[in-house]
Amino acid sequence: MIDRRAFLAVAAALAVGAQRATAQPVAGDPAPVETIPLWPGTPPGGGGPSGPAAVSPGGAMSHVAIPAIEIHRPAQPGDAAVLIAAGGGYRQIQMDKEARPAARWLAARGITAFILMYRLPSEGWRERPLAPLQDAQRALRLMRAAPPPRGVAATRIGVLGFSAGGHLLGLAATRADFRSYAPVDAIDRQSARPDAAALIYPVITLEPPYDQTSTRRQLIGSHPSPRQSAEWSVQTHVRAGCPPMFLVQAEDDSIANPQNTVILAQACRRASVPVELHQLARGGHGFGMGKPGTVSAEWPGWYENWLRAQRTPA
Numbered sequence: 001m002i003d004r005r006a007f008l009a010v011a012a013a014l015a016v017g018a019q020r021a022t023a024q025p026v027a028g029d030p031a032p033v034e035t036i037p038l039w040p041g042t043p044p045g046g047g048g049p050s051g052p053a054a055v056s057p058g059g060a061m062s063h064v065a066i067p068a069i070e071i072h073r074p075a076q077p078g079d080a081a082v083l084i085a086a087g088g089g090y091r092q093i094q095m096d097k098e099a100r101p102a103a104r105w106l107a108a109r110g111i112t113a114f115i116l117m118y119r120l121p122s123e124g125w126r127e128r129p130l131a132p133l134q135d136a137q138r139a140l141r142l143m144r145a146a147p148p149p150r151g152v153a154a155t156r157i158g159v160l161g162f163s164a165g166g167h168l169l170g171l172a173a174t175r176a177d178f179r180s181y182a183p184v185d186a187i188d189r190q191s192a193r194p195d196a197a198a199l200i201y202p203v204i205t206l207e208p209p210y211d212q213t214s215t216r217r218q219l220i221g222s223h224p225s226p227r228q229s230a231e232w233s234v235q236t237h238v239r240a241g242c243p244p245m246f247l248v249q250a251e252d253d254s255i256a257n258p259q260n261t262v263i264l265a266q267a268c269r270r271a272s273v274p275v276e277l278h279q280l281a282r283g284g285h286g287f288g289m290g291k292p293g294t295v296s297a298e299w300p301g302w303y304e305n306w307l308r309a310q311r312t313p314a
Helices: 004-020 095-107 130-145 165-175 214-220 224-232 259-270 297-309
Strands: 022-024 034-035 059-060 068-072 080-085 113-116 156-163 195-200 245-250 275-280
Touching: 059 095, 068 095, 068 130, 080 095, 080 130, 080 165, 095 113, 095 156, 095 297, 113 130, 130 165, 156 165, 165 195, 165 214, 195 297, 214 224, 245 259, 245 297, 259 275, 275 297
Parallel strands: 080 113, 080 156, 156 195, 195 245, 245 275
Antiparallel strands: 022 034, 034 068, 068 113
């Protein structure tokens, strides 16, 4: 439950957001889509670009000056919500190829979907590697704190991340107690721990020999120390009490080595964290919600079954 003081802080933050929010219909969505900034003012640390976001012909977003959440509401919402983070190597965010199809899929099943439009580390943010994690933690707290109608009465909050977005939400799931920024208002009293985490062809480790990724270069540079590589790897933070994990990756993934999900699954088992790993014989990288006619099209069904099986599912 949110107390009166926290409620008022949320309402104030959303009032600020509403002045900058946009509502627009998206094909296949049951309701207009609303976009709300994450922060009441300048994001932690400052810096970053200015002006509107850039969108590629393929629907990938960059130049993210105002980190935000894009809300996709079901026609008949339940008590579950999922925060989605698309990939793009921390250079861009694959909104149209990954995030929005996932949001429509969730909304069709009565789950309110929040797409995270997070800061990209190389776009001038002073707290470069922390910036995306700050946004993810803030989004999870906002989802818990915000009252209807802009929020959801969600008692079950999960995350769904793709590629670099899987790395980001993997960190959010395993480092929920880490204070990545100083509290800015009463919203930050809320927990940043998701109840369940689904990571699809994620980048997990930034340690050799699996560190030749854009995720590692954009987040911690070309020549990180062993300490930095370990600190920003997901598997090094897995502890008892982390949320259940659902993992999917193709064995022919040429971007994120297939060992990424194996490494995380092993870490979960050592810590007695429930984990379900699906390894596809084919599929490559970046198949989103699945390519029709291929084995990659089967994973959303497995994910739906896994969600149903959770005692506190997303």
